[in-house]
Amino acid sequence: MERKPFQNIHIVLVEPQGAGNIGSAARAMKNTGFKNLALVNPVDYKNDEAYKMACKADDVLLGAKVFTSLENATKDASMVIGTTRRKGRIRYPVLTFYDVLPRIIETAQKNNVFILFGREDKGLSNKEIELCSDVVEIPADKSYPSLNLSHAVFLVCYELFKHTAEEKGQAIKLASMEEINMMYEHLEKTLRKLGYGEKGGMHLLDVIMKSFRRLFGRTGLMHKEVNMVRGICTQIEKRVG
Amino acid sequence: MERKPFQNIHIVLVEPQGAGNIGSAARAMKNTGFKNLALVNPVDYKNDEAYKMACKADDVLLGAKVFTSLENATKDASMVIGTTRRKGRIRYPVLTFYDVLPRIIETAQKNNVFILFGREDKGLSNKEIELCSDVVEIPADKSYPSLNLSHAVFLVCYELFKHTAEEKGQAIKLASMEEINMMYEHLEKTLRKLGYGEKGGMHLLDVIMKSFRRLFGRTGLMHKEVNMVRGICTQIEKRVG
Numbered sequence: 001m002e003r004k005p006f007q008n009i010h011i012v013l014v015e016p017q018g019a020g021n022i023g024s025a026a027r028a029m030k031n032t033g034f035k036n037l038a039l040v041n042p043v044d045y046k047n048d049e050a051y052k053m054a055c056k057a058d059d060v061l062l063g064a065k066v067f068t069s070l071e072n073a074t075k076d077a078s079m080v081i082g083t084t085r086r087k088g089r090i091r092y093p094v095l096t097f098y099d100v101l102p103r104i105i106e107t108a109q110k111n112n113v114f115i116l117f118g119r120e121d122k123g124l125s126n127k128e129i130e131l132c133s134d135v136v137e138i139p140a141d142k143s144y145p146s147l148n149l150s151h152a153v154f155l156v157c158y159e160l161f162k163h164t165a166e167e168k169g170q171a172i173k174l175a176s177m178e179e180i181n182m183m184y185e186h187l188e189k190t191l192r193k194l195g196y197g198e199k200g201g202m203h204l205l206d207v208i209m210k211s212f213r214r215l216f217g218r219t220g221l222m223h224k225e226v227n228m229v230r231g232i233c234t235q236i237e238k239r240v241g
Numbered sequence: 242m243e244r245k246p247f248q249n250i251h252i253v254l255v256e257p258q259g260a261g262n263i264g265s266a267a268r269a270m271k272n273t274g275f276k277n278l279a280l281v282n283p284v285d286y287k288n289d290e291a292y293k294m295a296c297k298a299d300d301v302l303l304g305a306k307v308f309t310s311l312e313n314a315t316k317d318a319s320m321v322i323g324t325t326r327r328k329g330r331i332r333y334p335v336l337t338f339y340d341v342l343p344r345i346i347e348t349a350q351k352n353n354v355f356i357l358f359g360r361e362d363k364g365l366s367n368k369e370i371e372l373c374s375d376v377v378e379i380p381a382d383k384s385y386p387s388l389n390l391s392h393a394v395f396l397v398c399y400e401l402f403k404h405t406a407e408e409k410g411q412a413i414k415l416a417s418m419e420e421i422n423m424m425y426e427h428l429e430k431t432l433r434k435l436g437y438g439e440k441g442g443m444h445l446l447d448v449i450m451k452s453f454r455r456l457f458g459r460t461g462l463m464h465k466e467v468n469m470v471r472g473i474c475t476q477i478e479k480r481v482g
Contacts, residue, residue: 020261024389024392027385027389027392028389028392030382030384030385031381031382031385031386031387031388031389031392032381032382033382033384053389055387055389056385056387057385139403140272140273140402141271141272141273141274141402143271143274144268144271144272144297144298145272146272146296146297147272148265148268148269148272148294148296148391148395150389150392151265151268151269151272151391151392151395154389154392154395154396155395155396155399158396161381161382162380191473194473194476194477194480195476195480196472196473196476208469211465211466211469212469215462215466218461219456219457219459220459221456224452225452225456228449228452228453231437232432232435232437235435235436235437236435236477236481239435239436239480239481240477240480240481
């Protein structure tokens with residue numbers, strides 16, 4: 001079975017300094033169904049340290065494409081996501097990875113998405129960040145928010161894996177953003193008709209719709225779930241004259 | 242601010258063989274707000290390999306409690322979750338980690354929960370699995386489902402972190418299972434009254450309720466979200482005579 005998003009998503013490590021981290025990232029990718037690894041000016045990594053960490057993902061490790069510049073590595077990209085750790089002074093409007101996750105999945109249906117991970121110690125440079133269509137951070141505990149490189153790669157791949165995973169041999173059909181937005185419109189119209197959230201006027205309905213967007217946004221809606229919500233809305237409209 | 246679930250959750254590595262993995266697990270824990278690390282018969286780990294991987298989580302690494310048996314390590318537990326990889330022949334009824342996640346969070350509000358991770362090569366033994374209240378697997382790609390030990394620890398801690406994370410300085414109040422089950426009852430009653438899913442008789446309503454349980458189960462509901470869903474149900478009941 002084809003799982004298109006996986007084929008179109010590329011993991012790019014920019015100047016990784018640890019061979020073990022590269023091997024470990026390769027394993028994380030294979031564990032989650034990804035294959036496309038690109039390395040920009042990596043440390044020497046075809047050694048025991050990397051093979052040991054890659055374990056049975058040596059095919060992903062050895063299949064990695066090596067580039068001498070980030071521009072070359074990402075030249076086929078429709079979307080470039082840079083991962084970063086929020087600095088004391090924010091350099092850039094930073095979203096979280098979860099904010100862009102639905103958009104990554106949608107874009108990757110038909111287009112190449114490249115997700116960048118910077119150096120272990122210094123992350124991505126300002127110049128590299130300028131090449132990104134979005135810059136995101138991975139939320140973590142304030143006491144120590146800096147993730148190990150392979151952990152960051154694993155989490156990103158795992159979240160993508162979860163949202164596109166096969167279920168009982170059937171690929172889950174995720175709803176498109178367009179479909180989901182139409183569902184929100186339908187839901188809002190129905191709640192208005194139902195008179196829910198009227199006490200505080202329209203403002204309260206706005207709050208409610210924002211809550212629904214957060215709730216459904218966290219989980220990633222499947223096609224059939226969107227249909228279920230809309231079916232219930234239609235039934236409410238029918239019954240509330 | 243107290244974040245109780247974190248204080249009551251203990252990560253237990255059973256006979257870990259790699260010092261780097263122990264250090265890396267300590268970092269994963271600190272990144273996600275956890276501190277309680279227990280080690281059962283670990284390899285020698287107070288060395289450069291472990292410190293290098295722990296990075297700034299050396300406090301978690303050095304604070305680890307060492308035990309000579311799993312029984313001793315888990316004697317204060319109310320709930321013991323064993324993580325395992327599904328074998329060719331299933332030894333045990335295996336749930337996924339996501340199936341028990343809400344229960345872990347609920348239990349950890351007031352009780353100690355221990356989550357076990359087995360040896361890098363052989364996982365947990367049958368005898369160790371018998372000590373568990375639940376055995377779960379972490380879903381992964383079929384081509385290579387065996388996760389790196391520290392990746393498994395990181396994912397489990399990260400999912401717990403996400404569901405109990407602070408939001409704008411406010412701890413999110415997660416709904417209890419009791420509250421959630423009452424919401425499902427209310428929702429089912431309302432849908433029945435609404436006549437939704439009637440075409441196929443009661444069977445279709447069952448399918449719909451299962452879909453809702455999966456949809457809301459994936460995301461983990463907050464207290465205010467449960468209230469919102471129930472508020473809408475109440476409004477529907479009012480308007481559909």
